[in-house]
Amino acid sequence: MDTYPSRLLERAVAEVSKLPGIGRKTALRLVLHLLRQEKKDIHDLSDSLINLADNVKYCTVCHNLSDTEVCDICSNPRRDNTTICVVENISNVMSVENTGQYRGLYHVLGGVISPIDGIGPADLEIDSLVARVAEGGIKEVIFALNPTMDGDTTNFYISRKLKEYDVLLTTLARGISVGDELEYTDEVTLGRALSNRIRLE
Amino acid sequence: MDTYPSRLLERAVAEVSKLPGIGRKTALRLVLHLLRQEKKDIHDLSDSLINLADNVKYCTVCHNLSDTEVCDICSNPRRDNTTICVVENISNVMSVENTGQYRGLYHVLGGVISPIDGIGPADLEIDSLVARVAEGGIKEVIFALNPTMDGDTTNFYISRKLKEYDVLLTTLARGISVGDELEYTDEVTLGRALSNRIRLE
Known part of the structure; x- marks a missing residue:
């Protein structure tokens, strides 16, 4: 168990390390990086997250994220x-x-x-x-x-x-990814690509 | 350039991607992960960062991070x-x-x-x-x-x-890391390890 010099630091590291793919070492590195920035930068980051959490809306038609009742895509004529x-x-x-x-x-x-x-x-x-x-x-x-x-x-x-x-x-069509090699394509994908083969024009 | 469905999302991604080693793709993944959590979790994260930024102190003796005027290490008898x-x-x-x-x-x-x-x-x-x-x-x-x-x-x-x-x-002693292989040790390190060799007891 790491010993943190400050409980404030420990709490921040604990919160950041809850993010997916971020362990305690990375979290510590990120938090210490933030500490080296200006106070305003940390506030900007936190405000942007809180703002998103509190004010986020979902389009009532397609349920995509949106700043408005109906999103830009649904309302685009x-x-x-x-x-x-x-x-x-x-x-x-x-x-x-x-x-x-x-x-x-x-x-x-x-x-x-x-x-x-x-x-x-x-x-x-x-x-x-x-x-x-x-x-x-x-x-x-x-x-x-x-x-x-x-x-x-x-x-x-x-x-x-x-x-x-x-x-x-x-x-969506299933097949071999563009740029992939046949040798490394799994058999299910290759099988589907074969049965859904496309006529050459 | 990615098109974000919401300006709030775009701002949050922009702020998160300022962190070292976090690009826009990872930032988007993290922010969308946060959006799937409870609102309280996002507030906890933001509050912990703001709390750290606003209340962090440095030990007046050793300049380590500390919750008090003099840190736990300096004041430990x-x-x-x-x-x-x-x-x-x-x-x-x-x-x-x-x-x-x-x-x-x-x-x-x-x-x-x-x-x-x-x-x-x-x-x-x-x-x-x-x-x-x-x-x-x-x-x-x-x-x-x-x-x-x-x-x-x-x-x-x-x-x-x-x-x-x-x-x-x-x-600190300079030499070969414990567990390292001689074959992969760079010549400067190996040279120092040689000139600072230790007598076997």
């Missing part, structure tokens, strides 16, 4: 409002946005169905997705969940719920 | 108050304390002499160290600075200042 991309969380929205290739809307589930973690369909924003589709006007729902067992389960559950509506259901 | 270990910063105090082999006092310089970074002797707590020695009662000053050019320069500068007093000046 130039986006294609006939397509919804279903993602697990907020950073997935940012990942898809960063491709610069998607002009439709999103729907953030807030997780995936995971019996092991005790997360069922009722814990996710599935009903509100079905409601959006039921309202009409949606032509395609793209599933962009992680290619895991839980992601596939969630895909399957939602697609069954949406089957009764006249809407195209698609999922 | 069971410590050997005839020996001072000179270190660069607070985490070095913790490193030496964690060995459990040192029972003397400390003196935190707050850095080392580094002309490239514009740090001269006047920026460090050197005068107060000389004053402590001049006061009398100190038998040994142990230099525990990093074995770098700047550390050696600082050793040299301070030892010249202390030469006029009747005090033993020592430095």
Whole structure:
């Protein structure tokens, strides 16, 4: 057990080391770094976190993080409002946005169905997705969940719920990552890439 | 450039990514992790940092971090108050304390002499160290600075200042780290280990 020269330091290190991937050594390094900065810098950091925690809003339509009632994407008239991309969380929205290739809307589930973690369909924003589709006007729902067992389960559950509506259901292509080597591709991925092979133009 | 769905999120990520070794991707991951926690947890983290920034004190004797005017080490009557270990910063105090082999006092310089970074002797707590020695009662000053050019320069500068007093000046032994392999030890270290070789008992 480390001995800290100050209880204030010890408490700060304990709090920072609660962050994922940050152990006590790294936490100590970060806190001592902060101590070397101006007091204002530490206040800026803390204020930005408190401000986020207290004032964060979620879009009432797609449940993405937003500063307003309806987020910038949902309220943008130039986006294609006939397509919804279903993602697990907020950073997935940012990942898809960063491709610069998607002009439709999103729907953030807030997780995936995971019996092991005790997360069922009722814990996710599935009903509100079905409601959006039921309202009409949606032509395609793209599933962009992680290619895991839980992601596939969630895909399957939602697609069954949406089957009764006249809407195209698609999922992201699975295959070999661009730049990957065949030699190091696992057999499941390689198998899927083979069965979903694409005709050369 | 990433597009953030919320300016509050963007600001928090910008602040967190100012920490050393934390890029924007990691910062985003940390902030989104915090958002998934209870509001109270974020407040606890922020409060601990603000509390540290606003209330931190430094020991008036050794300049180590302290909750009181004089730190627990300096005011501990069971410590050997005839020996001072000179270190660069607070985490070095913790490193030496964690060995459990040192029972003397400390003196935190707050850095080392580094002309490239514009740090001269006047920026460090050197005068107060000389004053402590001049006061009398100190038998040994142990230099525990990093074995770098700047550390050696600082050793040299301070030892010249202390030469006029009747005090033993020592430095940490340099040699091969315990557990290291000779094959991978650099030649300077190996050379020093050779010239400072120890008689087998």
